[in-house]
Amino acid sequence: MKSTTDPGPRILTLRQGILKKNDQEAARLRYLFHSAGIFVVNIVSGPGTGKTRFLEATLKRLLENGFPSAAFVGDPETENDAIRLKRSGAPVRQILTRGVCHLEATMISSQLSGWNLEEFKFLFIENVGNLVCTSNYDLGENLRVVMLSVTEGEDKPLKYPGLFNSADISIITKCDLAKACECDLDLAKKNLHSVRPNIQIFETSAKTGFGIDSFIEYLLASRQEFIKNME
Amino acid sequence: MKSTTDPGPRILTLRQGILKKNDQEAARLRYLFHSAGIFVVNIVSGPGTGKTRFLEATLKRLLENGFPSAAFVGDPETENDAIRLKRSGAPVRQILTRGVCHLEATMISSQLSGWNLEEFKFLFIENVGNLVCTSNYDLGENLRVVMLSVTEGEDKPLKYPGLFNSADISIITKCDLAKACECDLDLAKKNLHSVRPNIQIFETSAKTGFGIDSFIEYLLASRQEFIKNME
Numbered sequence: 001m002k003s004t005t006d007p008g009p010r011i012l013t014l015r016q017g018i019l020k021k022n023d024q025e026a027a028r029l030r031y032l033f034h035s036a037g038i039f040v041v042n043i044v045s046g047p048g049t050g051k052t053r054f055l056e057a058t059l060k061r062l063l064e065n066g067f068p069s070a071a072f073v074g075d076p077e078t079e080n081d082a083i084r085l086k087r088s089g090a091p092v093r094q095i096l097t098r099g100v101c102h103l104e105a106t107m108i109s110s111q112l113s114g115w116n117l118e119e120f121k122f123l124f125i126e127n128v129g130n131l132v133c134t135s136n137y138d139l140g141e142n143l144r145v146v147m148l149s150v151t152e153g154e155d156k157p158l159k160y161p162g163l164f165n166s167a168d169i170s171i172i173t174k175c176d177l178a179k180a181c182e183c184d185l186d187l188a189k190k191n192l193h194s195v196r197p198n199i200q201i202f203e204t205s206a207k208t209g210f211g212i213d214s215f216i217e218y219l220l221a222s223r224q225e226f227i228k229n230m231e
Numbered sequence: 232m233k234s235t236t237d238p239g240p241r242i243l244t245l246r247q248g249i250l251k252k253n254d255q256e257a258a259r260l261r262y263l264f265h266s267a268g269i270f271v272v273n274i275v276s277g278p279g280t281g282k283t284r285f286l287e288a289t290l291k292r293l294l295e296n297g298f299p300s301a302a303f304v305g306d307p308e309t310e311n312d313a314i315r316l317k318r319s320g321a322p323v324r325q326i327l328t329r330g331v332c333h334l335e336a337t338m339i340s341s342q343l344s345g346w347n348l349e350e351f352k353f354l355f356i357e358n359v360g361n362l363v364c365t366s367n368y369d370l371g372e373n374l375r376v377v378m379l380s381v382t383e384g385e386d387k388p389l390k391y392p393g394l395f396n397s398a399d400i401s402i403i404t405k406c407d408l409a410k411a412c413e414c415d416l417d418l419a420k421k422n423l424h425s426v427r428p429n430i431q432i433f434e435t436s437a438k439t440g441f442g443i444d445s446f447i448e449y450l451l452a453s454r455q456e457f458i459k460n461m462e
Contacts, residue, residue, distance in 0.1 A: 152279025
């Protein structure tokens with residue numbers, strides 16, 4: 001979003017206007033999701049951290065446990081991720097941003113038609129792989145999850161604090177590769193906590209299934225809390 | 232940069248204005264670099280593909296071979312990468328974008344003072360880790376290199392064609408991890424070529440040194456061509 005080439009007051013005002021409009025649409029979405037009793041999770045990370053594979057495992061597990069869920073997946077191009085996610089048995093819609101580096105609330109609202117939200121317990125939104133631009137756009141979610149892969153370096157939270165600080169919980173992915181990638185997991189967790197003190201961290205591997213149960217438990221408990229607050 | 236929330240003609244005009252100003256500054260930089268006989272390389276990729284480690288090895292090798300070079304490195308926050316790159320013996324300057332998702336030509340020009348460009352044979356610019364937003368900003372470079380890591384999935388060129396299509400050559404990094412990450416290198420190369428037909432691809436590992444020589448040879452030949460064209 002931001003640019004430093006002579007931004008000037010005109011552009012700053014327009015930027016604020018874009019974000020304000022997004023916030024208004026996100027508030028409308030949040031009300032809609034709340035009314036339908038659907039718990040919404042926005043997943044953000046850099047490209048290639050394993051969002052799709054992790055989400056496929058999560059959707060499958062939730063369906064098996066009697067919690068049918070749906071998903072959106074955003075990418076600049078290709079329907080590949082929606083095709084992969086549909087293997088879980090969940091309804092999935094691809095949002096093609098056509099070069100835009102993040103999802104916005106209007107992209108979600110314009111793709112909801114034909115879905116009866118009350119049939120779903122969870123809605124997942126897999127955002128575009130981007131550690132900067134996704135942080136400013138509220139999508140009406142209940143929970144923002146930031147993923148950090150062991151393959152991309154322990155320093156990412158320090159270099160991209162805006163996004164990591166905007167998240168509610170963090171998932172470290174591809175833990176089965178930690179040794180091969182010489183990733184220092186303690187350092188990764190220390191860096192996450194230095195940017196976002198006390199953030200809950202799930203260490204996982206979608207390949208081996210490690211840590212998925214804990215995350216599912218957390219999701220179910222969070223949804224229960226959400227339902228309780230609705231009453 | 233782009234947003235789809237009611238862009239409207241005003242914002243489109245401003246966007247074009249930002250890019251036009253950047254192009255003008257990049258043209259000024261290109262003239263400056265050309266006059267100094269310095270060959271400039273802009274390295275783009277997602278976060279965590281190993282740009283810094285690869286560049287450290289490249290700078291060291293060039294210095295050993297009598298080609299002293301300098302580097303800029305852009306990050307939203309932290310001086311970590313400049314500290315790492317300085318271990319190569321090259322002069323390095325960190326550009327902190329403070330949340331901006333890409334480097335712009337003015338960020339380069341404002342950091343050049345005090346450097347005598349004629350002392351250097353190459354100038355490397357390690358861009359912010361971002362597969363979308365870096366593609367639109369010319370930095371006055373001679374060569375744009377896009378990196379793809381074996382850890383991030385073979386599909387990235389297809390999902391982010393804008394950036395991969397803007398590059399002159401491509402480097403596949405962390406090839407030592409290809410097997411552990413179950414990366415299909417042939418598929419990665421096929422995807423690169425489907426987005427950017429005939430793009431030259433270097434398979435490398437900064438950890439083992441694999442492929443670095445070929446890249447250095449390519450750099451030296453490209454610089455020789457550039458010098459020949461100056462005469």
